[in-house]
Amino acid sequence: MTEVSVPDLGDFxxxxxxxxxxxxxxxxxxxxxxxxxxxxxxxxxxxxxxAGTVRELSVKLGDLVSRGAPLLVLDTDGTDVEPxxxxxxxxxxxxxxxDPVAATEPARRSAAAAGAAPAPVAAAPVAAAPVAxxxxxxxxxxxxxxxxxxxxxARELGVDLTALTxxxxxxxxxxxxxxxxVRGPAAAPGAAAAAAAPVTGGSGIPEVPAQDFSKFGxxxxxxxxxxxxxxxxxLHRSWLNVPHVTHDDEADITDLDAYRRExxxxxKAEGYRVTLLSFLMKAxxxxxxxxxxxxxxxxxxxxxxxxxxxxxxxVAVDTPEGLVVPVIRDVDRKGIRELSxxxxxxxxxxxxxxxxxxxxxxxxxxxxxxxxxxxxxxTPIVNAPEVAILGVVRSKMAPVWDGEKFxxxxxxxxxxxxxxxxxxxxxxxxxxxxxxxxxxxxxxxLL
Numbered sequence: 001m002t003e004v005s006v007p008d009l010g011d012f013x014x015x016x017x018x019x020x021x022x023x024x025x026x027x028x029x030x031x032x033x034x035x036x037x038x039x040x041x042x043x044x045x046x047x048x049x050x051a052g053t054v055r056e057l058s059v060k061l062g063d064l065v066s067r068g069a070p071l072l073v074l075d076t077d078g079t080d081v082e083p084x085x086x087x088x089x090x091x092x093x094x095x096x097x098x099d100p101v102a103a104t105e106p107a108r109r110s111a112a113a114a115g116a117a118p119a120p121v122a123a124a125p126v127a128a129a130p131v132a133x134x135x136x137x138x139x140x141x142x143x144x145x146x147x148x149x150x151x152x153x154a155r156e157l158g159v160d161l162t163a164l165t166x167x168x169x170x171x172x173x174x175x176x177x178x179x180x181x182v183r184g185p186a187a188a189p190g191a192a193a194a195a196a197a198p199v200t201g202g203s204g205i206p207e208v209p210a211q212d213f214s215k216f217g218x219x220x221x222x223x224x225x226x227x228x229x230x231x232x233x234x235l236h237r238s239w240l241n242v243p244h245v246t247h248d249d250e251a252d253i254t255d256l257d258a259y260r261r262e263x264x265x266x267x268k269a270e271g272y273r274v275t276l277l278s279f280l281m282k283a284x285x286x287x288x289x290x291x292x293x294x295x296x297x298x299x300x301x302x303x304x305x306x307x308x309x310x311x312x313x314x315v316a317v318d319t320p321e322g323l324v325v326p327v328i329r330d331v332d333r334k335g336i337r338e339l340s341x342x343x344x345x346x347x348x349x350x351x352x353x354x355x356x357x358x359x360x361x362x363x364x365x366x367x368x369x370x371x372x373x374x375x376x377x378x379t380p381i382v383n384a385p386e387v388a389i390l391g392v393v394r395s396k397m398a399p400v401w402d403g404e405k406f407x408x409x410x411x412x413x414x415x416x417x418x419x420x421x422x423x424x425x426x427x428x429x430x431x432x433x434x435x436x437x438x439x440x441x442x443x444x445x446l447l
Contacts, residue, residue, distance in 0.1 A: 002074045004034060004049060006065045010358035012039045014064040016172070018226075021045075022072070026054045035059065035071055038226065039357045052076035062172060146173035153233070154178050175233055205240075227322035238384040243420040246379045247428045251436035253395060254410040259442060267340060276392075276412075277315065277369055278339040282445050283438040284390060285311045285332045288365060291431045293423060295364050297385040305422065314363035314383060315343065317350040324350050325383065327363045371395065371412075380417045387422045390435075391415040412439065 009015060019036035022028060033045035034054075058070040065071070144151070144161045150173055154161050159178050166173035213219045224232070256279060264274040288295040288311060296305040311332040314325040326346045331339065349355055366389045368380045373394070380391035393413050399406040416432050423431075438444045 001055065002050065002052065002076050004046070004071045004074055006037070006046065006067055006069045006071060008067055008358070009037070009039065009044075010356065010361055012357050013066040015039050015066065017059050017061055017063045017065060020057070020059070020061060022054045022057075024054055024056060028052065028054060028074075037065065038230070044356055045353065046071060048074065050074065050076050062168070144173065145171055150175055150178060153237075156237075179233065225321040227319070227324060231322065231324075234383075235381055238381055242382045242384050244379065244382060244417055245420045245425065245428070246415050246417045247425065247432055248377050248413065248415050249429075249432040249436050251412045251414060251439035252400065252409050253412045253439050256439055256442050257395070257410055263336065263340075267337070272341045272344045274336065274340045275343070276371065276395075277343060277367065278336045279439065279442070279445070280367055280369070280390070280392065281313050281315075281328065281331050281339055282336065283435050284313060284365060284367065286438055286445065287431050287435045289332075290434055291427060293427065294388050294418075294431055296387060296422065298387070298419075298422060302421070308364050310364065312362045312364050314366035314386075315346070316366065316368040317347050319351045319353070321353065324355065324360070325363070325366060326350055326355055326359045327361060329362070365389070367392070377413055377415050380415060382417050382419055384419075388416060388418040388428075388431075391417065 006015075015037045017035055018038045021033050021035060028034070028048045029051045030049065031047045034048050035046050037044050037046065053075045054072055055075045056073040058072055059065060145166055146154075146161055151161065153159075153175055157178060159181050161173055161178075164173050164177050164181055165171070167177055168174045253276070257276070260274055260276060260279065267274045292307055293305070295311070296307045298304075299306060310330065312327050312329045313331050314327050316323055316325050326349075328339065328342060328346065334342070346355075346359070349359075363383065363386060365386060366380075366383045368389060368391045370378065371392055371394045375393035377393060378391055380389045382389050391414070393415075395410050395412040397408050398411045400409040400411070401407075414432060414436065416428055416435075418428050
């Protein structure tokens with residue numbers, strides 16, 4: 001018998017179980033997903049360590065688990081076993097999913113994704129959800145049935161969790177509950193006419209009036225992916241809290257691209273590719289060293305800066321489920337070839353949904369590249385608590401005056417968004433110029 005437990009989750013604890021893929025009696029192969037956990041930043045499938053038969057489940061949907069917590073017992077002898085008799089403490093995933101509160105959660109999210117108000121039928125289960133676990137919390141909401149990310153969001157927004165009724169499984173308070181308490185109640189579909197006057201929530205931001213789009217034609221409601229549900233509130237929080245300014249510039253990468261093509265030709269024979277992103281990362285580290293304020297973060301009190309002596313860069317990766325930002329660590333200590341190999345491996349794991357929470361933490365600065373798609377410029381959102389982010393689009397040939405004549409040069413547009421509380425326009429312009437000069441003369445990357 002093998003007891004399968006929760007692996008190292010990085011800095012996360014009390015992570016909810018959002019999916020259970022097996023039941024007692026199921027035969028699994030090595031690396032088959034057993035359960036799915038969802039932290040504030042990512043979802044993670046826990047794979048089977050070996051082939052065998054699931055003998056006993058130790059968790060249910062909605063349970064909170066941390067490193068080392070038992071998930072199930074696996075019979076690795078390969079013999080089938082009868083599913084054990086269920087008790088009130090151990091119910092199958094199908095029964096847990098049939099819980100009225102849990103069942104209404106996907107529908108509520110689907111309605112929110114379509115811009116409609118939650119269906120009134122969800123009100124009864126929510127009100128009837130047990131809230132005994134949320135009674136008499138300490139100052140840090142100890143005892144409240146909510147995850148660490150929800151507690152943190154509540155502190156940031158000044159919301160008292162003890163006054164909320166959770167809409168999640170078993171009365172668990174979700175981020176939507178916290179945000180909804182700030183926004184105030186949404187208008188009911190039947191009261192759309194009465195919603196003509198703007199209504200504001202506790203944040204002072206007018207709520208978008210709900211609409212019944214089916215009145216205008218056929219509609220289909222599709223839930224957001226897990227990644228979109230996780231990243232959406234984080235992006236919204238950054239956009240509301242960070243005063244964004246974006247500075248645009250362009251770099252002459254004619255010589256760099258010729259060198260990159262040489263490296264890429266040799267790399268193909270070894271099974272990896274050398275892209276412009278590796279050079280952007282090395283140039284960004286040089287600029288971060290030269291302008292240390294870009295490699296800092298505001299303290300929680302907003303009265304000082306934390307300067308970092310390490311260079312971990314986030315890289316936005318487009319996946320079928322949405323955008324994720326894995327972190328490449330110690331970029332200053334790695335060469336172009338090593339970075340190119342690591343980028344290929346990390347991007348592949350991101351698209352397969354195999355990134356761990358630790359893979360998404362600790363970035364100092366983020367790069368978002370749309371060069372493979374197109375565009376002329378855009379405004380990337382700062383990934384707080386970082387203070388800046390670099391966006392790049394597709395390079396293009398353009399005539400450039402060299403003092404005597406126009407020369408065709410390959411020009412790369414860059415867009416640098418920054419937190420204006422920390423960085424002013426002059427500093428941002430100098431940072432962008434330093435970056436562009438390095439990309440224009442790759443010999444500077446060797447210094």
